[in-house]
Amino acid sequence: MLQTDEYTINIGPQHPSTHGGLHAEALMDGEIVKDVAVHLGYVHRSVEKIAESRTYTQFIPYAARLDYLASNLPCLGYVQAVEKLLGVEVPERAEYIRVILGELSRIAAHMLFVGSLAIDLGATTGLVYCLRDRERIMNLFEMTSGQRLIAAYMRIGGVSADLPEGFITAVEGVISDLPKMVKEYDGLITGNEILQARCRGIGILKPELAVAYGVTGPNLRASGVPYDLRKADPYGIYSRFDFDLPLGSRGDCLDRLTVRLEEIEQSGRISAQAVKDIPEGEIMGKVPKVIKPAQGREVYHRIESAKGELGFYLLSDGSEKPARLHVRAPSFINLMVLPHISRGGKLQDIIANIATLDPVLGEADR
Amino acid sequence: MERLILDIAHLLVSWLTGRGMAPVWADLLLLLLQWGTVLAIVTLNVLILIWLERKVSGFIQERLGPNRLGPFGVFQTIADTLKLLTKEDIIPTQTDRWIFKTAPMFFIIVAVMLYAVIPMGQDMAIVDLSAGLLFFISVGALSTICILMAGWGSNNKWSLLGAMRSVAQMISYEIPLAFSLLGVVMITGTLNLGEIVKAQDKVWFFVLQPLAFLTYFIAATAELNRGPFDMPEAEQELTAGAYTEYTGMRWALFFLAEYTNLVAVSALMATVFFGGWQGPLLPSWIWIIIKTYLIMLVFMWLKWTFPRIRMDHLMSFSWKVLIPISLINIVITGIGIKFIQGMGW
Amino acid sequence: MFGKGLGKGLAITLKHALAMDITIQYPEEKPFLEDRYRGSLVYQYEKCIACGLCIKACPNRVLALETFVPEGSKRKQVARYTIDRQYCLFCNLCVEICPTATLYFSHDFELTQFRREDIKVVYLPPQPSPIVPAGIGGTEAPPEAAAAEPAPAPEEADKQPAPPPDTAEGAKRERQVEAMQAALTKNPQKILAKLVQDEEAIELLAAMLGKDTKLSSKLAELMIADRDKAQKLAAGLITKVRKASAAEEVKTDEPS
């Protein structure tokens, strides 16, 4: 009998497909994965500590840098947390604007997900098409805030400026083209037999395991658990919109892909409704000039970000700056199931698993 | 036009012998000249191919591809080559030096050797071997060893993994590759590539042997390590596989060799399945160039569309699908030949 | 059937390979930028009232302000205003808080510099000397002078006696801008030829300016203040128009 040895192989932190500074240490037996250990912290920027030395308003651009692929969503979560802390009312129009931008961000993030999955599996062209379409959403962000990727558009009490002229028509144009784009991804990426063979039945995340680990977002829904904060605990004005929760049945990589593709269309649906109903009016609520929440007040606010349940815990010490900020980062928690779903698979499956868990390292490391 | 190149060669030989040179020496000189031409063609081809590949990928991805250097950016590859030539040659300390250094050289030598038997026009094979096809397949298989050398010599897990993959892949695809060509050999009854081409003056074998053609096409993609079968350098998993530790010109040699292989395999495909140098109007050596390039365009198209296959799927695809298909093809061809003979056609 | 998806993918890539490319050839072709695009932060010396609100608002300590009180006056004046662009988050908080709209984001996104010190922009009071160009409001100090100390040292203020903002100069510029705008509306082709070479582009641009007076006044202002920027704006506009017309053409082509 030949004697064989197990060996470790380091995927990352410098590696083409770890989406940033992720380091996965795989224990391998030939091409078969015995175990994976996830090492984090390569892009740690101590965002939570920075918050303690910034005023409530000043932290907004940093919040945008948490999940830089859908920057409006973490911003939204943060400003809503502060609004809860202060008890500020947000004007209707601002709420609608937030919904539109939030959903557009989600679409952008999911498009990048589809593209990065494609390139991680070796189909470069899929990425390029996704980026091309995502660019149109980036242009919309540029219209509103002047920033494309990391938009600091949300403000405590509202948004920084009213929608520019022509924005609504532009959004409608993008939304109406969404089905066409998704169809193209379906043809090139999802429908491809090679990709299906690489994703179907790979990295199965059992619903029980997902719930036990606190996995949220599309990853959880791909496992068949109908849990979405927009429905389960509607924040803002989400209870007014009509949309479906796409669910998977197997919890494998393919489900995680299709769920996101369907979510792109659902998000388009929400934005279409928001665009239709958006009222005229103020965009900023009544916010004190100097934001000083009462001492000892604390709040936990969570939203459904593109990656899952994104929560902000804020504690006030009565000064202009928060005493403590904690971010419940969905990417971080979702990543923790990577060893479980990778064991017993092949080396190439780890890549597919990382890609479909869709971590954004800025958020996971904070 | 048609016999232009041949005439030049004959003229040269007769001129040399006329000056009192022994015919043996003249032939040897001609051979050297031919090899020089092949090398020049190979390099030129690779330069064009890399540019073409970039352009094709650019167009597929709605980009423009290189367009700065020269008309349509044709000189981009030359600039890149210059850059690679000036790069520092880094040899990591822990490598197996000799193996590490020689692997790229062997790889390119093996790749160029393939050109010896390809008829690049009517009667224009460098060596008109009677077992040309066999030569091609066996020399083509040698490149496996070079990749293994690179992977082993690099002393790096990624490289080794890439090399092992490529060995497994190439060995398993060698079989359907050879089997698929067997059908053609059975029909023509010869291994000489020139004869095979001549046998296609009425029908191309791609019509007579569609199954064999399909198998050959897939197996050749795998042999060439091109997407969707680019296991050895699966960038997204293995960083750069067997070539991870190589820099500068050594790395470029691998690149060169891969494209050289691509041309050779496409030329063989054109020869065996698409009537080789046969075609109307234009001289024969232009026809084979046209056919080869068209085939290579298809290879590029595939590469820039498909994701990479997983290693174990790749293996099972070869053993469970391609090999049975090619075996069936041989049986069908045999029956067909017998049938036709029996009918006395 | 196995292979259907593969074929579909191939068809899609083939379709795109034959379709028009979407690349913008950057240095020659400028991308179209939206109005609110945040390229780089610009400060206008004349407008600033030295209130320091922007300094407080900035999350990343990008801005620094030194003030002094000139003799015989009670109002603070700016001795030096520094924008250390490398730390800017482009969050707009400073712009939003400024009471006099002193700060704004220009469309100039080419912020790369060869030396790190050059990233920092320092605005000093306008000098009376003729060497100083009447730029957007100040000059860039040499890097040695840029080592900004927050303390507004009086000696330093002595060294740089700041005259009151040059009102005569400002008025002159306003006249110039007006003249330029008049010329632009009267004979756009001639003026635009200074900015753009392409005949067709000039026509396009002229048509566009005729429709939009706001745009032409902006262009006129830029032409006086900074020819380069005007050129960039013109190029950006042309790309936009061309893109739009190209898109229209495609649309009209399709049904036929």
Ligand code: SF4
């Ligand atoms: S944009 Fe933000 S980071 Fe930049 S200078 Fe203004 S306040 Fe500071």
Ligand code: SF4
């Ligand atoms: S807020 Fe405006 S006016 Fe006040 S110091 Fe800053 S730039 Fe000057």
